[in-house]
Amino acid sequence: MSGVNGLVIIQPSSDYTYMIFTVKKILVVKRSKYQEIAITDLEDFGRALMLDNYVQSAEVDEYIYHEVLVHPAMVTHPKPRKVLIVGGGEGATLREVLKHNTVEEAVMVDIDKEVIELAREYLEKWHQGAFDDPRTKLIITDGKKYVEETNEKFDVVILDLVDPFAGELARQLYNREFYEKVHNILSDDGVMVTQSGTSFFYEKLYDEVLDAIKSVFPIVFEYNVWVPVIGYTNNFIIGSKRYDPNKLVIDEVDQILRDRGVKTTFYSGKTHQALKYTPIYRMSKTVSR
Numbered sequence: 286m287s288g289v290n291g292l293v294i295i296q297p298s299s300d301y302t303y304m305i306f307t308v309k310k311i312l313v314v315k316r317s318k319y320q321e322i323a324i325t326d327l328e329d330f331g332r333a334l335m336l337d338n339y340v341q342s343a344e345v346d347e348y349i350y351h352e353v354l355v356h357p358a359m360v361t362h363p364k365p366r367k368v369l370i371v372g373g374g375e376g377a378t379l380r381e382v383l384k385h386n387t388v389e390e391a392v393m394v395d396i397d398k399e400v401i402e403l404a405r406e407y408l409e410k411w412h413q414g415a416f417d418d419p420r421t422k423l424i425i426t427d428g429k430k431y432v433e434e435t436n437e438k439f440d441v442v443i444l445d446l447v448d449p450f451a452g453e454l455a456r457q458l459y460n461r462e463f464y465e466k467v468h469n470i471l472s473d474d475g476v477m478v479t480q481s482g483t484s485f486f487y488e489k490l491y492d493e494v495l496d497a498i499k500s501v502f503p504i505v506f507e508y509n510v511w512v513p514v515i516g517y518t519n520n521f522i523i524g525s526k527r528y529d530p531n532k533l534v535i536d537e538v539d540q541i542l543r544d545r546g547v548k549t550t551f552y553s554g555k556t557h558q559a560l561k562y563t564p565i566y567r568m569s570k571t572v573s574r
Contacts, residue, residue: 376412
């Protein structure tokens with residue numbers, strides 16, 4: 286394998302499966318108060334953000350993850366004016382939220398200021414100036430603490446967090462108690478979405494997250510999509526108080542995107558329809574809806 290003096294990154298997709306990346310160039314490595322941050326150029330995937338030696342997103346396919354995380358929840362709400370993003374240090378989730386011309390304020394809460402500073406400098410393709418948009422309110426603090434303490438209400442809450450299998454601290458962002466607090470800060474017709482790891486490799490843990498959301502929200506919509514750089518099908522779960530994303534049809538989604546001036550690479554009405562009917566992948570079995 287070619288690379289920087291033969292340097293490769295071996296990254297687990299599960300307890301027994303690994304991906305190997307060949308490093309083309311190391312741009313920066315820095316340890317913050319919370320984690321090691323690295324920005325590299327990888328063969329095949331281009332520029333990539335790594336946290337504690339795990340690739341978070343990469344240049345060639347980040348749009349798949351970020352568009353599919355953001356837009357199904359955003360189009361489900363008829364007029365999302367105020368949006369909360371917890372996590373998402375690259376700024377790409379914020380970028381996608383701000384594409385909707387209904388948005389008057391996007392509050393982004395991230396614990397690690399240094400991730401955002403490095404993203405500003407090295408990951409322009411991700412944020413595309415979103416940090417400096419006048420609608421953006423950037424808050425550096427613990428996202429869990431913010432959700433627990435804020436008195437503000439949001440139309441949409443987007444949880445762009447570390448995977449639920451990342452450890453006990455991560456689990457606290459995926460349990461019933463946390464979703465009850467998210468429910469409390471949503472408007473009466475609010476919508477929440479969270480990335481939820483992978484049901485294929487961590488089925489039991491995924492089901493725990495799904496059950497926690499079902500115990501709090503009357504309407505739940507689960508979906509998944511393959512993200513090449515992470516080596517598995519990434520799951521997402523929407524919890525909604527009133528509106529059902531499953532009822533949206535192709536033409537309706539496309540009209541909403543046009544009316545709001547949203548331009549995408551991956552997500553569309555047809556994508557939304559496909560997400561509705563794509564089975565949730567599990568190692569034990571693949572379950573059709």
